[in-house]
Amino acid sequence: MEENFREIHIGSMIRQCVADRGISFSRIKKVFKVQESDVQFIYEAKSMETELMLKWSKLLEYDLFRLYSQHLILYAPPVSASDKDSRLFPVKEKNIYTKEMIDFIIETLDTGKKTKKQVLEEYRIPKTTLHKWLAKYK
Incomplete structure (x- = not known):
């Protein structure tokens, strides 16, 4: 899908x-x-x-x-340190990237819709993670 x-x-x-x-x-x-x-x-x-x-x-x-979870991971604004302290629910620090999300990001790069720099900034993905994905899934 x-x-x-x-x-x-x-x-x-x-x-x-x-x-x-x-x-x-x-x-x-x-x-x-x-x-x-x-x-x-x-x-x-x-x-x-x-x-x-x-x-x-x-x-x-x-x-x-999962569609909504992936949306939150990709598009939710970052949480500041002061917001973390006042939250009712604990904040999960590490994102879990599904295969569908990885495919979506790689397709975005392959089609030229976004550059690596844009993907790193917009989706807040660590640079090393993106490079591992490109090596593994391309």
Whole structure:
């Protein structure tokens, strides 16, 4: 599934995943107990309730929540030291980069959409990490 992590349209992601996996409408109907028009409405939805998204994740055997996690890793503003002290929840210091994210960043470089310097600055990826990815995945 090709993702655009900046703009997430969950319905179109689900539609693409259903097509990629060849899931029939009869299976979707059986799991969700819906009509075709209801599924079309889901495909057009920009967002959805978490319980429904969890059901779709199970049906598709794909973690749809990962799309939002990757968005946060790539686009959330950095947290200052004073903000860290006042947070209710602990802050995870180390980012975990998924294969989809690495592929997205390498594709961004390969297509010339961004330079290495832009990727390092915008996504706050350590320079050594980026060079390891390029050596390993190119």
